[in-house]
Structure formats: C-alpha cells, structure tokens
Amino acid sequence: MRLATLAWKNLCVEWRRALNVGSFLFFAGFFMALFTCFIGSVKTNMETAVINALAGEVRLQPAGMEKEDLFSLSGSWEEINYLTEAEMERAEKALRERINPVEVVKRVRHNVLFISDTEEVGGMILGIDPKAVSYRKALTLTAGRYLENDYEVILTETQAKNLEVQVGDTLGVLAQTKEGYTVDSALTVVGIGSVDLLNLFGYNVAYTDLRSAQELLGLTEREATDVIIYTGDKKRALETKQQLAAYFSENGLPGPTPALTTWEQTGGFIMGGINFLSILFYYFTAVLLFIISILLINIISMTVLERRRENGTLRAIGFGRMKVAWLFLQEIQLLVGFFGLLGIVAGSGVVLSLGRKPIEFGLPISYLTGRHFVFHYDPVRVFAVFCILYGVTMVVAFFPVYRVTKVQPVELLKEEK
Amino acid sequence: MDIVCVQAVTKDYDLGQTKVHALRGIDLSIQEGEFISIAGASGSGKSTLLNLIGGLDYPTSGEIRINGECINNLHERELNRLRLNTIGFIFQSFNLIPVLNVYENIELPLLIMKGVSKRERKERVMRLIEAVGLSRQIKQRPSELSGGQRQRVAVARALVTKPRIVLADEPTANLDSVTGLEIIDLMHDINKAEGTTFIFSTHDEKIIKRADRVIYLEDGLVKKGCPGKSGETK
Numbered sequence: 001m002r003l004a005t006l007a008w009k010n011l012c013v014e015w016r017r018a019l020n021v022g023s024f025l026f027f028a029g030f031f032m033a034l035f036t037c038f039i040g041s042v043k044t045n046m047e048t049a050v051i052n053a054l055a056g057e058v059r060l061q062p063a064g065m066e067k068e069d070l071f072s073l074s075g076s077w078e079e080i081n082y083l084t085e086a087e088m089e090r091a092e093k094a095l096r097e098r099i100n101p102v103e104v105v106k107r108v109r110h111n112v113l114f115i116s117d118t119e120e121v122g123g124m125i126l127g128i129d130p131k132a133v134s135y136r137k138a139l140t141l142t143a144g145r146y147l148e149n150d151y152e153v154i155l156t157e158t159q160a161k162n163l164e165v166q167v168g169d170t171l172g173v174l175a176q177t178k179e180g181y182t183v184d185s186a187l188t189v190v191g192i193g194s195v196d197l198l199n200l201f202g203y204n205v206a207y208t209d210l211r212s213a214q215e216l217l218g219l220t221e222r223e224a225t226d227v228i229i230y231t232g233d234k235k236r237a238l239e240t241k242q243q244l245a246a247y248f249s250e251n252g253l254p255g256p257t258p259a260l261t262t263w264e265q266t267g268g269f270i271m272g273g274i275n276f277l278s279i280l281f282y283y284f285t286a287v288l289l290f291i292i293s294i295l296l297i298n299i300i301s302m303t304v305l306e307r308r309r310e311n312g313t314l315r316a317i318g319f320g321r322m323k324v325a326w327l328f329l330q331e332i333q334l335l336v337g338f339f340g341l342l343g344i345v346a347g348s349g350v351v352l353s354l355g356r357k358p359i360e361f362g363l364p365i366s367y368l369t370g371r372h373f374v375f376h377y378d379p380v381r382v383f384a385v386f387c388i389l390y391g392v393t394m395v396v397a398f399f400p401v402y403r404v405t406k407v408q409p410v411e412l413l414k415e416e417k
Numbered sequence: 418m419d420i421v422c423v424q425a426v427t428k429d430y431d432l433g434q435t436k437v438h439a440l441r442g443i444d445l446s447i448q449e450g451e452f453i454s455i456a457g458a459s460g461s462g463k464s465t466l467l468n469l470i471g472g473l474d475y476p477t478s479g480e481i482r483i484n485g486e487c488i489n490n491l492h493e494r495e496l497n498r499l500r501l502n503t504i505g506f507i508f509q510s511f512n513l514i515p516v517l518n519v520y521e522n523i524e525l526p527l528l529i530m531k532g533v534s535k536r537e538r539k540e541r542v543m544r545l546i547e548a549v550g551l552s553r554q555i556k557q558r559p560s561e562l563s564g565g566q567r568q569r570v571a572v573a574r575a576l577v578t579k580p581r582i583v584l585a586d587e588p589t590a591n592l593d594s595v596t597g598l599e600i601i602d603l604m605h606d607i608n609k610a611e612g613t614t615f616i617f618s619t620h621d622e623k624i625i626k627r628a629d630r631v632i633y634l635e636d637g638l639v640k641k642g643c644p645g646k647s648g649e650t651k
Binding site: 001002003005006009010012013014309310312313314315316317318319320321323408409410413 | 468471473474493494497498500501502505506508512513514515516517520521524525526528529530558574578
C-alpha cells in the first residue's frame with residue numbers, strides 16, 4: 001500500500017462524504033466553464049461584429065486620419081477626407097502584390113439627411129459594393145434583403161421607425177459634396193436591420209451601395225473615403241498593416257502616406273467598451289470565485305472536522321502534521337481532479353452542443369449577445385478555468401486542513417471519548 | 418536503565434475559570450521489558466499519564482524521560498519520530514482506519530518509516546497477523562470484525578514498528594471480559610517473547626491481576642509506591 005492509496009480508499013469507501021465536496025466542485029467547474037465560454041463568446045462575437053460591420057482587419061484611409069474614430073464623425077462636411085485615384089491605385093497594387101486578402105471593400109462614409117414623406121432624419125451612410133459579403137455576417141435583417149443594386153439602402157430599425165418607412169419605400173437623401181455643393185438623391189429601402197452586437201454602443205449606420213454614396217459625396221468611381229481589408233485572421237492584422245506600410249514607404253508617391261489602422265485601432269471606442277465589459281465580467285467571475293472559495297472552506301472544514309479521530313490516530317502513530325495535511329490534500333486533489341474536471345467536461349459539452357446553432361435572445365440580453373448568439377468553445381480558456389479551480393480549491397482547502405492538523409494529537413483523540 | 422522515568426510530573430487543564438489538576442506530582446520509573454498496569458478509578462489521571470509518556474501531550478511541570486532522553490522540550494517533529502520508532506499505541510476504541518483492511522491498518526505506520534523495504538514490510542505485517550490470529554480476516558475492514566478482532570489489529574499495528582514501549586489506554590474497556598483477558602494475554606505473550614515493555618491502564622481487577630506490576634493512581638497521585646519509586650510490585 002502507498003499513502004496515496006489511503007486517500008483513494010477514503011474517497012471510494014466514504015463516497016457519500018466525497019460526493020458532498022465533489023458535487024460542489026462539479027457544479028463550480030460546470031458553471032465556470034459555461035460562464036467563461038459565454039464571456040469569451042460575447043467578446044469574440046463583438047470583435048467579429050466590429051471587424052465585419054465597420055473596421056475590417058486593416059483599414060486604409062487618407063493621411064492624418066489614424067486617430068479618427070468612426071463614432072466621432074460629426075456633421076462637419078469640410079472635415080471629410082478621401083483617398084485619391086492615385087492613392088487607390090497604389091493601394092490596390094500593394095494589396096495585389098503583398099497581401100492575399102479574403103475581401104477588399106471600398107467604402108464611402110458620409111453624413112446625409114434622410115427625407116421621407118413625413119419626417120427628416122440625419123444619419124450616417126456607409127456606401128459599399130452591393131456584392132460585399134462580410135458586412136452581411138454582422139448586419140441582421142428584420143425585413144427585406146441585403147444590397148444588390150445601385151440606389152438601394154438598408155436602414156436601421158431606429159431610422160426606419162423615425163422616418164416611418166418600410167421596405168419598398170423610396171427615401172429622399174440630401175447631402176453635401178466634398179466641394180460644398182448640395183446634392184439630392186433617391187434611395188429605395190430594400191432592407192431594415194441592424195448590427196445587434198454594436199447597438200449597445202449606439203452604432204446606427206445605414207448601408208447603401210458605393211455608387212450612390214460616391215455621388216452624394218461627389219467622388220469619382222475610383223475614389224473612396226476608406227478601404228477595408230479582410231484577411232480572415234484578426235491576429236494577423238498588425239502584420240498585414242506593417243506589410244502595407246512597408247510597401248507604401250518603398251513605393252512612395254509625393255505627399256503624405258495613407259493612414260493604416262488595425263481593427264483594434266479603428267474600433268477604438270467600441271473596443272474600449274468591449275474591454276470594459278470583459279473587465280466587468282471578470283470582476284463578477286472573481287466575486288463568484290470568492291463565493292465558491294468561502295463555500296469550499298466551509299464544506300472542507302466540516303469534512304475535515306468530522307475526521308478528527310482519524311487525524312489524531314495518525315498523529316499518535318507517528319504521522320507529522322504536514323504528512324496528515326498532505327493526506328487530506330491528496331483527497332481534495334483527487335476530488336477536484338475528478339469532479340472539477342467532470343464539471344468542466346460537462347460544461348464544455350453544453351457549450352459545444354449550444355454552439356451548433358445560434359440561440360435566440362431578446363432585449364435586453366441581446367445587447368450583449370445579439371439576437372442570434374453563437375457560443376464559441378475555447379479550450380484554452382476552459383483549461384485556464386480548470387487550473388484556476390484546481391489552484392483555488394487547493395489553496396482554500398489548505399487552511400481548514402492546516403488548522404485541524406495544528407491541534408495537539410491528545411485533543412484530537414479526546415473527541416471520541 | 419529505566420526505559421520510562423517520570424519525575425514530579427504535574428498536569429493542569431484550564432477549563433475557563435476552573436483549573437483541573439489531573440496529575441499532582443507523579444514519580445515513577447519503568448524498566449525495559451516490564452508488563453505494567455496503571456490502575457485507578459475513572460478520572461484518576463491514568464489516560465493523562467499515558468498521554469504524557471507517549472508524547473501526545475506536554476506536562477505542566479516535571480520531567481519525563483524515555484530511554485534516558487527528556488521528552489518535555491522535544492520539538493514536535495522529534496516527538497513524531499519518538500512515537501513512530503519507540504512507542505506503540507493501543508486505544509480503548511481501537512482507532513483503526515475504517516477504510517483500510519486488516520493488512521493495510523497494520524502496515525500503515527510502516528509507510529512513513531524510513532529504511533523498511535516493501536518486502537520487509539510485508540514480512541512484518543504477515544508475521545504479526547499470524548501472531549494475533551487474524552490470518553483469515555486479512556482482507557476485512559474494521560466494520561466487518563468483532564471488537565476483540567479489532568483490538569488484535571490495533572495490537573499488531575502498535576507492534577509493527579518494533580517499538581520498545583507499547584502504551585495501551587484501557588485496551589479492554591470496550592470488550593467483554595473473556596475477550597479482554599484474551600487481549601491482555603496476547604499482549605503478555607508478546608511481552609515475554611519480544612521483551613517489549615507494555616504499560617496499560619485499566620480499572621478492571623481481573624485485568625490488573627495479569628500485570629507484573631501495578632501502579633495505582635488516585636486523584637492524580639500514585640497511591641502506592643514500589644521501593645524507592647512509585648508503584649507497587651505484584
């Protein structure tokens with residue numbers, strides 16, 4: 001027999017006692033795995049929404065616009081800047097030669113005035129190629145369809161409500177060109193929807209076709225306010241940005257170099273919000289872990305106290321305090337190794353099965369989850385949760401165990417008399 | 418040389434506002450190989466004295482020497498070593514580990530003893546199992562044994578480390594009189610065969626008669642003393 005056998009036998013023979021602590025560890029593991037995957041999924045989904053809806057992995061825009069925040073765009077027409085035909089040509093060449101993007105979307109962003117039969121509402125339009133794909137992944141339609149032709153617009157639900165229009169209605173649009181002339185146009189509402197995950201941050205942009213937006217800003221077909229580059233790998237954003245920057249510095253044209261920003265920089269305001277949310281979630285996790293720790297200390301204290309006689313006997317026959325403590329801790333280790341892991345495996349199973357298809361959520365949870373929430377399983381996070389649960393359990397178990405082993409053996413043996 | 422020497426030992430317990438004087442100044446000495454009974458009424462201090470000799474507790478004053486070494490000021494680690502190597506314990510309520518079988522309970526102290534090979538462990542355990550007559554119960558757990566059988570396991574466990582002293586605190590108190598005598602006889606046989614010193618407490622006259630020497634305690638003091646020391650030779 002080895003000493004570890006004693007720990008193992010204690011668990012197997014006294015299975016009810018083991019189940020008491022074990023079931024708690026199971027549920028702790030289960031909910032922690034579920035919770036951490038939920039937090040991770042919310043963050044990942046929001047980041048993906050930022051990339052698909054507005055930032056791409058890398059964004060190219062006119063010089064001096066590095067710090068521009070999409071949300072700070074005011075109605076000041078004079079501030080509008082755009083990429084010239086020469087810059088666009090150079091950018092296209094760079095992308096062709098250096099990068100192998102999944103999708104490149106030329107965009108024109110502009111402030112306009114929407115005019116319906118009954119209302120006039122100011123808003124931002126985002127002109128994109130009607131055949132663009134990525135934005136569709138983020139924009140959830142509640143009515144109509146995505147863009148297919150020129151002179152079409154997809155309004156947000158708020159815009160549609162304020163303007164009192166429906167799919168099929170035609171909107172008047174008033175804008176000012178880059179030269180300062182006023183221009184009007186008519187766009188057909190083909191869809192109503194919004195980027196759910198960015199609603200929390202007040203993202204309220206109407207998507208229209210590129211040609212209409214260019215006309216409203218007075219740009220040629222070859223000009224755009226920015227270019228969004230999708231590489232399919234957000235972790236490679238910085239590398240892509242550096243490759244493009246290197247190309248521009250090697251093949252410079254007269255004048256300033258266009259600005260390049262990664263999705264984290266472009267969505268600065270939103271990313272700050274997402275990070276704040278993450279911190280908030282982790283704070284709750286820490287509180288949850290603290291509560292788990294307190295409960296664990298209580299359960300383990302009771303379990304250890306029940307076994308004073310065994311403790312006293314071991315001490316009487318020559319076991320040192322730390323040896324006895326280690327025996328108890330070995331049991332806890334086996335418990336957290338089995339039940340904690342089992343809980344985490346169960347939690348992972350639930351996440352994986354929930355992740356098979358989107359889950360429908362309504363307000364206010366949809367602010368965090370979107371209307372169609374997709375669970376992402378992250379094995380690294382889950383492994384980290386197991387390590388945390390294991391570490392916390394061992395640390396909190398040590399105190400009651402140590403406290404009991406500190407008692408003189410004669411006191412422990414007296415208990416049973 | 419005395420294997421146990423107790424000099425002017427007192428032990429007080431603080432119970433809030435009252436102080437209990439469990440031992441009021443005990444002097445006694447025990448030679449190696451003796452089979453001694455500490456007798457006395459309940460509350461006379463028998464268990465306290467055994468606990469002090471066994472290094473399970475510290476005296477309030479006085480000195481206890483085991484094999485010539487004063488154990489009063491020994492560090493906890495040294496006391497553990499003393500209990501493991503020199504002293505074996507037998508308890509009134511057996512104190513076996515309920516989840517371990519007979520073999521494993523007896524083997525338990527050897528698991529932390531240095532220099533005992535696996536083979537030697539097995540030999541020692543099997544020899545003792547045979548000596549206490551539990552060869553057929555080797556795989557049984559304490560809950561499957563009778564009181565007498567449990568105490569036999571406890572005796573074997575106390576002896577497995579080859580201690581020089583075995584302390585037994587009322588080893589027959591939870592047994593019927595016949596089984597109690599059997600246990601005492603078993604201890605006596607081992608005492609004669611191995612020369613192990615046995616010190617056991619009891620208040621049962623039949624058990625007392627089996628001892629080579631009896632030390633009577635009353636209200637924390639030795640009632641009758643052997644010549645020059647405490648205790649009385651039978």
